[in-house]
Amino acid sequence: MVCPKCSTQNRDVAxxxxxxxxxxxxxxxxxxxxxxxxxxxEKCGVDFVKYATMLIVQRQSEHDLEHERLERRxxxxxxxxxxxxSGGISVFRYFFLPKKQE
Numbered sequence: 071m072v073c074p075k076c077s078t079q080n081r082d083v084a085x086x087x088x089x090x091x092x093x094x095x096x097x098x099x100x101x102x103x104x105x106x107x108x109x110x111x112e113k114c115g116v117d118f119v120k121y122a123t124m125l126i127v128q129r130q131s132e133h134d135l136e137h138e139r140l141e142r143r144x145x146x147x148x149x150x151x152x153x154x155x156s157g158g159i160s161v162f163r164y165f166f167l168p169k170k171q172e
Contacts, residue, residue: 099125 073087103113
């Protein structure tokens with residue numbers, strides 16, 4: 071396989087050029103089809119950049135949901151810890167007063 075950037079001869083199984091480290095074979099993130107060009111998969115038609123962006127957005131939304139769940143849990147624990155000192159007002163506020171919207 072000849073590198074398109076520096077014209078160095080590489081083994082057929084090489085993923086990167088041994089001289090300039092240019093990517094020689096791209097792997098589709100969706101179907102794992104290997105091809106010589108990046109951008110759009112020749113087999114399934116997935117755009118690599120859009121697919122990666124979608125995965126990042128999906129992980130970010132999962133992270134946000136987990137963060138929100140942990141914030142609620144820590145709020146409850148704080149209220150329970152402060153209950154003896156505040157006479158239960160913090161627990162009352164946690165359960166019966168409206169939450170702040172961010």
